[in-house]
Amino acid sequence: MDDELDTDRHIYSVRELNEEISAAVAAAFPRTVWVKGEVQRLPADAVRRTHVYFELHETGATGAAEYQIPVGLMGWDRKKFDLGRFLDGTDPDLQLANQLEVCFETQVDFYAKFGKLTLKIVGVDKDFALGNQLPGIIVHGALKSAWIGQLLGDWVGDEGKIKTYGISYRGMDVPGDTLTCKGNVTKKYTEGDEHLVDCEIWLENSKGEKTTPGTATLVLPTKG
Numbered sequence: 180m181d182d183e184l185d186t187d188r189h190i191y192s193v194r195e196l197n198e199e200i201s202a203a204v205a206a207a208f209p210r211t212v213w214v215k216g217e218v219q220r221l222p223a224d225a226v227r228r229t230h231v232y233f234e235l236h237e238t239g240a241t242g243a244a245e246y247q248i249p250v251g252l253m254g255w256d257r258k259k260f261d262l263g264r265f266l267d268g269t270d271p272d273l274q275l276a277n278q279l280e281v282c283f284e285t286q287v288d289f290y291a292k293f294g295k296l297t298l299k300i301v302g303v304d305k306d307f308a309l310g311n312q313l314p315g316i317i318v319h320g321a322l323k324s325a326w327i328g329q330l331l332g333d334w335v336g337d338e339g340k341i342k343t344y345g346i347s348y349r350g351m352d353v354p355g356d357t358l359t360c361k362g363n364v365t366k367k368y369t370e371g372d373e374h375l376v377d378c379e380i381w382l383e384n385s386k387g388e389k390t391t392p393g394t395a396t397l398v399l400p401t402k403g
Contacts, residue, residue: 197291204296208287211301215282218275219244225275226267229254235283235298250283250298260301268347271320273305282307318352323382323391330360331380331395338400342375346393350384357385362395374399 191199216235225231231252236244257263264270275281284302289295324346331341352358362380369375375396382391 193294194291197289197294200294201289201291204287204289211284211286213282213284213304214248214298215280215307216248217244218277218279218281219247221275221277226263231257231266232297235281248298249296250285250300252300256299256301262300262303265303265305268349270305271324271348272317272351273303273308274349279308280311318354318358320348320391323348323352323358326358327360327362327380327382327391327393330362331378331397334362335397336400340398342373342396342398344393344395346380346391348391350388350390352382352384352390359383372401374401 214235216237219234219236221233222228222231225233233250234247235250237246239245252262252266257266265273265275268274282304283298283300284304285298285300288297288299290297327346328341328344331344335341360380360382362378364376365379366377367375368377375398378395378397380393380395381389383389
């Protein structure tokens with residue numbers, strides 16, 4: 180009897196099964212899908228990685244994760260869809276972080292060789308994330324950039340100039356909080372006829388948190 184049953188069964192190889200699952204997933208999700216959830220396990224060094232892998236969680240009434248799925252931000256998609264700004268702090272309003280509620284446009288991908296299902300991110304619903312996180316009106320990133328630029332301009336004076344200047348938006352600031360622009364000189368040197376200084380610059384909130392750090396190179400005025 181057992182021998183008869185054995186003749187009726189179909190035995191898959193690992194490759195055959197995974198490729199069949201991959202084909203089924205591709206057929207079920209031929210287009211991108213939007214998925215919302217809470218960011219978890221985002222690496223601390225995500226900005227330095229070519230491919231970034233983390234998870235989306237859906238929590239229950241107790242606050243514990245009841246469902247989760249792996250997601251990935253691939254290097255080529257990061258460049259193609261300009262998504263790196265949500266990791267490196269160059270977007271003035273939003274930076275991905277653990278415990279942030281987000282909504283991603285994704286491609287549902289099953290990698291047959293590893294037998295792994297992953298959501299590959301190709302879009303970010305910025306308004307969704309901000310709407311779920313903002314305490315109210317926030318100080319726009321462009322305004323914070325202008326404040327720090329004014330600090331540099333006032334310090335170097337009319338005879339000097341700002342040669343390079345860049346900042347990252349690492350946190351949200353709200354009206355009514357005490358925000359202070361600060362900086363210090365990290366290097367003094369000469370290039371050709373120019374007397375230069377490199378500076379560390381930042382805007383900090385009333386808690387002393389550097390929400391908008393950056394760097395600048397200034398050309399100092401010369402005497403005579």
